[in-house]
Amino acid sequence: TSARITLARDFTVGDVPRRLFGSFVEHMGRCVYTGIFEPGHPAADESGFRTDVLELVREMGPTVVRYPGGNFVSGYNWEDGVGPVDSRPRRLDGAWHTLETNAFGLHEFMDWSRLADVEVMQAINLGTRGVDAARELVEYANHPSGTYLSDLRRKNGAEEPFDIRLWCLGNELDGPWQIGHKTPEEYGRLAKEAAKAMRYVDPTIELVAVGSSNSGMPTFGEWEHTVLSHTYDEVDYISLHAYYQEHDGDAASFLACALDMDYFIESVVATADAVRAKGRHKKRINLSFDEWNVWYQRGLDTEDQLHRVQESGWREHPRLIEDEYTMTDAVVVGTLLNSLLRHGDRVHIANQAQLVNVIAPIRSDENGPAWRQAIFWPFARMAELARGRILSASVSSDRMSTDQFGDADIVDASSTWDEENSQVAVFLANRSLDDAAEVDLTLHGFTASGIARAEVLQAPDGADRHVSNTSDNERVRLQNLPGVRVADGGVKLSLPALSWAVVVVD
Numbered sequence: 001t002s003a004r005i006t007l008a009r010d011f012t013v014g015d016v017p018r019r020l021f022g023s024f025v026e027h028m029g030r031c032v033y034t035g036i037f038e039p040g041h042p043a044a045d046e047s048g049f050r051t052d053v054l055e056l057v058r059e060m061g062p063t064v065v066r067y068p069g070g071n072f073v074s075g076y077n078w079e080d081g082v083g084p085v086d087s088r089p090r091r092l093d094g095a096w097h098t099l100e101t102n103a104f105g106l107h108e109f110m111d112w113s114r115l116a117d118v119e120v121m122q123a124i125n126l127g128t129r130g131v132d133a134a135r136e137l138v139e140y141a142n143h144p145s146g147t148y149l150s151d152l153r154r155k156n157g158a159e160e161p162f163d164i165r166l167w168c169l170g171n172e173l174d175g176p177w178q179i180g181h182k183t184p185e186e187y188g189r190l191a192k193e194a195a196k197a198m199r200y201v202d203p204t205i206e207l208v209a210v211g212s213s214n215s216g217m218p219t220f221g222e223w224e225h226t227v228l229s230h231t232y233d234e235v236d237y238i239s240l241h242a243y244y245q246e247h248d249g250d251a252a253s254f255l256a257c258a259l260d261m262d263y264f265i266e267s268v269v270a271t272a273d274a275v276r277a278k279g280r281h282k283k284r285i286n287l288s289f290d291e292w293n294v295w296y297q298r299g300l301d302t303e304d305q306l307h308r309v310q311e312s313g314w315r316e317h318p319r320l321i322e323d324e325y326t327m328t329d330a331v332v333v334g335t336l337l338n339s340l341l342r343h344g345d346r347v348h349i350a351n352q353a354q355l356v357n358v359i360a361p362i363r364s365d366e367n368g369p370a371w372r373q374a375i376f377w378p379f380a381r382m383a384e385l386a387r388g389r390i391l392s393a394s395v396s397s398d399r400m401s402t403d404q405f406g407d408a409d410i411v412d413a414s415s416t417w418d419e420e421n422s423q424v425a426v427f428l429a430n431r432s433l434d435d436a437a438e439v440d441l442t443l444h445g446f447t448a449s450g451i452a453r454a455e456v457l458q459a460p461d462g463a464d465r466h467v468s469n470t471s472d473n474e475r476v477r478l479q480n481l482p483g484v485r486v487a488d489g490g491v492k493l494s495l496p497a498l499s500w501a502v503v504v505v506d
């Protein structure tokens, strides 16, 4: 297998939106409780934050974290999570059939986000609540002082405003499973009015309207069109969510699922721009891909799980969707990140769902260790190295055929140009299960003088594509990629079968 990749200094897509490397913390399963927060754990600090998990989060390098949901937020009262912990109410969370203690809330998340060095992306409840709760939360969080709500925040321990810039106007309200599910008309009107009222309190905030829960939703397309027709002037972004999995051993289709992500992104861009044209608007609406990942839902798995959880009664932080990721999943995650980066001119925010334990790159055992899943690595390296400008990579690769997505490039790539450090980073995936790929990289307008870094993620010796990491054995990890060489002003390398790699050219 072979591929030729051409990069030219002047052919760029735009600046790397650093918010593309976002993540997500929901009050769901063990993401918050026994994930990022576990008072009494040997590694917990005085606030109850797990420092072992925090270290892995810092190493992975998310730039922005969405909070507190997800489906959870559509039945959540933000007031329950502030004030003295002893007086916070215990509540039933209907979305995940869980007993919510509210021991962790807004102030705790803000404190944690500072330690993790991430921006906060706050979601509001537009399922069971509306305009009033939305504007009150903005006042509580962002108004300096001198009003009931801002002074309440100060009384609760935060003298300075939280200054949250980025807000999601609800979550997946197109989905019948959502508490407070709405038609596009109902949601569009509510989102517009909530946005107006929130901006009256703080005109500097950025707002994300809810888009489709996936590109297969029956209302996909119509939803975006109607919602944006109502909210165009008030919002800055429209959201997209997508989860992928391998079905019935069809690895080829699974490995090519980033083609669906491409299709989804390009369709939402087209829809947003159609609303722009019809309404004669000047500004553009950009995209917030604020939930994406590999998730083995196995048909009706979510409902099955919920059913099982229901049978065991109301419990605190039950185990929910703790997928164990394989080498194959890691390659797919690499291609999904490539898709997001290639569309970085319009996708300005993206959040891998979720951060810890719940379909997550980081796992942690209650009262036990924390570890990196296989999917940790493509995210960590791209978050670290994708800086500066996105280069428009021209890829000419051998192709493979897939049942679900037609023909796909075997070698998938994205690239960035970090002018400050004079480095070109190339992020590569080889989708072939059997063959190595010989890659020829041609550079125009750059003088390649050496290879600053070359790393590869592949199944370790003796393991197959289903290999995964466990608490005591992180078998899938980055290794040095040998044989990468500068030749004729370009770069030549060989990608092992089913691998993900990063090459940084000086």
Ligand code: AHR
Residues within 6 Å of the ligand: 026, 028, 069, 070, 071, 072, 171, 172, 291, 353, 354
């Ligand atoms: O990330 C898990 C769940 O997936 C979220 O709560 C919801 O928004 C989506 O359906």
